[in-house]
Amino acid sequence: MPGDEPFKQEVLRLAGPEVLTCIQCGTCSASCPTANLMNPSIRRLIKLCLEGKKEEALHNETLWLCTSCLLCTVRCPRGIRPKAVVSALKDIAERTGLQGKDAAYEKFFLEQIKDYGRIAELALTAKFLLVFPQGVVQSMQMGLELLPRGKIGLEIEKIKGRDEVKRIIEELWKE
């Protein structure tokens, strides 16, 4: 089956044309702190993009296991930014309305910046737990740790430049 060329081009546009120069050496996978949990590996993910295999590239746990540590990016011998490929795929996935707990977390994060200009962890967590109730135990444990130390912000601080922030997100998103 021929690859999805527009998908490949979109990845290259977002992550950089140097992705084409990938030699599949696997340095990225060998550097990744969550490589043992990834399937496909980050090396294979890049191959899927170059082959235009859109479905396989977008629907996997690999995208959401990336911690953005950038070790792949500083080590790639071809100057490719594998983390930027992951970001590009997340971005494409979010645009196509991909559902799931991880996509939801990113969506809520950006929505909160759009609405308030800043992140209030309590409100973000509360919203996330509605779509991922399994996270409630870990959130409670964290809450019990942070609350007595006064480290949970109970009020949401809104910045004055919210309209500008909203415009930044909405206008630049289209690019």
Place this chain on the structure above:
Amino acid sequence: MKLAYYPGCVSQSTGKEMDASTRAVSAALGIELVELPDWNCCGATHVSHELVATGLAARNMAQTDLPIMTSCSICYSNLRAAALRLEEPDTREKVNAVLDKKYSGAKIRHALDVILEALTENDERIVVPLKELRVAPYYGCLLTRPAGLYSPEFPTILEKLIKRLQAEPVDFRLKTVCCGGPIFMPQEKAAEDIALKILSEAKKAGAEVIVTVCPLCHLMLDAKQKVLEQKHGEKIGIPVLYVTQLAGIALGLGPEELGLFMNSVSPMAMVERVYVRLSE
């Protein structure tokens, strides 16, 4: 010296002690901090669209002409990466088209670098030298990546500061390995496994304290330490301090000012040891 200060979102919640100690140490070193007016979130590691992330950072950077200091490595990395992208005319034009105040360049500094620069060798303001204190320098990812001032894999600036405070950096193999923090909400197990490895390694290296430069690393190693101990049946009990807290102790600042009571694993026994060794 006068600097613009970007506290970042965690300064209002999980990183309150980072914010408190940053302000206290800056004051003690005669560094005047002017909080960036009406600052917004940098997007942390959760805004996938690069141009949007660049725009969010640019709005912050456009608020001042002063160099901008932050204690958060995530904010630091995001602002620095955005400043690099904004050198490209096409990107700058697109971003400036949506900004109220236009971006025209910025200098971004991490508090670690500012403190080290402010302290001379045998600085007389170090009234509590951290004699014999064995410190694990934990860089995590984003102070040094993307590559910039420091080696992304073998940085030494934290060791330099630890030595300047007259403490002893331990040889810490995992110092630039990710803490797992950015995925800890949706991918709990993966994140916890990595954090536990880092804590165990610090303990094995004989550290009495771990020093961090990032609020997410701090959360994973400090606030989560008890849960990690329970889950894995391994006693760790190692305090984790922000670099600003460690420097503040050496500068003779009090626990209240440095937010030491906000840490999950109490550093007070360690602080006591520092004072005992001083009197020996």
